[in-house]
Amino acid sequence: MIEKEHRAEEEKGENKRKDELIEEMRKELEKAHEQIKDYTDKYIRALADMDNQRKRMMKDKEEIIKYANERLIVSILPVIDNFGRAISAGENTDNVEKIVHGVRLILKQLEDILEKEGVQSFNSIGEIFDPYKHEAYLAIESKEHKPSTIIDEIEKGYVLKDKIIRPARVTVAKQDEEKKEDDKNGSEG
8 A cells, every 4th residue: 555655646746747847848838939929020020121221222212313413413504604694795795706715614614514524525536437436427538548547526525434425426538449449450460
């Protein structure tokens, strides 16, 4: 009987340990559920923050694009004012020399603004035609120039930093027809 009592006590002790273990596991499970809930909440907030940041960046980008030329436009406004003054002065005077001088000053002012923005013109006269830098408007026979040499510039070309934004429009020398005939006849004999 003592053995039975001893066994019963052992079983009670084991049951108590099992109950304690189950209770411990239940607490750990609740703790894990709380952590999952916390992590899920943090994840959802992080997603919302990222979405808000993306929207804010898109809005900022739209603003930058919308007003990208503002500084350039503000710097050109005095040039417009000066053209207005030149027109008024031209209407009130017969002195063409003064008007031309004023327009030259305005042109210089505009060129300075463009230069500050990284825009520069380039000269083409005397260069060999380059299709990346030039557009040929005319080809004229010339005895004085080698073929493909630029002999006149109809419109200047412009470069923005290192990119050609407008090719120069040019007149190009082509071989004289008489010289072509001489070359043909000379090579046949």
